Amino acid sequence: MNTKPFTSGPGENAVMITRVADRQWHALDDDLVVGRGHAHQRPDGRLFVSIDAWHPTAFDRLAEAMVAELPTPLYTVVDEADVELTAGWRRAGFTIRRREWEYAVPTDPLATGLGTVLPPPGVTIVPAGLADEAMLRAVDRAIRDEVEASVGWQSMPAEVIPRPEDDTIVDPSKYAVAAAPDRYLGLIRVVRVNRPRIGLLAVRAGEQRRGIARALLAHALGTLHRSGADAAWTEVQESNQAASALFESIGARPTGSNLELVR
Numbered sequence: 001m002n003t004k005p006f007t008s009g010p011g012e013n014a015v016m017i018t019r020v021a022d023r024q025w026h027a028l029d030d031d032l033v034v035g036r037g038h039a040h041q042r043p044d045g046r047l048f049v050s051i052d053a054w055h056p057t058a059f060d061r062l063a064e065a066m067v068a069e070l071p072t073p074l075y076t077v078v079d080e081a082d083v084e085l086t087a088g089w090r091r092a093g094f095t096i097r098r099r100e101w102e103y104a105v106p107t108d109p110l111a112t113g114l115g116t117v118l119p120p121p122g123v124t125i126v127p128a129g130l131a132d133e134a135m136l137r138a139v140d141r142a143i144r145d146e147v148e149a150s151v152g153w154q155s156m157p158a159e160v161i162p163r164p165e166d167d168t169i170v171d172p173s174k175y176a177v178a179a180a181p182d183r184y185l186g187l188i189r190v191v192r193v194n195r196p197r198i199g200l201l202a203v204r205a206g207e208q209r210r211g212i213a214r215a216l217l218a219h220a221l222g223t224l225h226r227s228g229a230d231a232a233w234t235e236v237q238e239s240n241q242a243a244s245a246l247f248e249s250i251g252a253r254p255t256g257s258n259l260e261l262v263r
Contacts, residue, residue, distance in 0.1 A: 063092035107225035114218035139184035
């Protein structure tokens with residue numbers, strides 16, 4: 001355990017910053033915990049930090065201690081509507097790296113206009129849970145390699161589910177795929193926890209602009225609608241205009257935005 005005093009200001013009690021475990025810190029004011037800081041490494045190798053503090057002084061002292069002890073670059077994600085939290089990270093030297101829009105996506109085919117959408121000739125949609133696992137992993141790896149060779153996988157929405165090293169398919173039953181006779185061309189992942197979330201929609205580079213993504217969406221949203229879900233949600237990076245246009249064309253509406261900050 002490592003304890004360091006940081007003076008809050010003239011006439012105020014000293015805020016003590018204590019590292020209570022590996023990558024975990026507490027802010028103490030008169031032995032009362034007034035803030036907690038945490039750092040964790042995501043599957044893509046980036047180090048993300050978070051702070052939950054009672055007041056700005058505790059936040060600033062925690063951020064100061066964490067930044068001093070952790071290697072850079074450091075990342076964090078905040079709700080853009082939380083102006084106070086964003087300002088705290090900006091005081092700590094973080095800058096905006098990217099913005100992600102959150103969308104509420106209707107599932108009713110009458111609302112989406114996807115009721116009559118079919119995949120292009122020679123392509124079939126394999127429902128979630130029925131995909132060949134080896135072929136699913138092959139198309140996932142191929143798409144990731146294509147993205148990494150162009151805009152970089154770090155431009156995609158951050159994935160936070162723990163997984164074994166080099167294993168990017170945690171639960172094959174969550175994926176529906178677009179299949180050609182000899183290989184898979186695209187995939188969509190839908191996870192249901194509190195509400196359905198479209199976590200990934202991707203098509204191989206050479207197969208794009210054929211309507212495959214729209215057909216995958218039609219299948220996934222139709223399945224959700226038949227199961228009783230009236231909406232799903234997803235995130236789209238602000239710079240991904242094609243994805244935004246696709247979701248907005250089926251009636252999805254933005255409900256908020258998140259900022260990824262970096263120091």
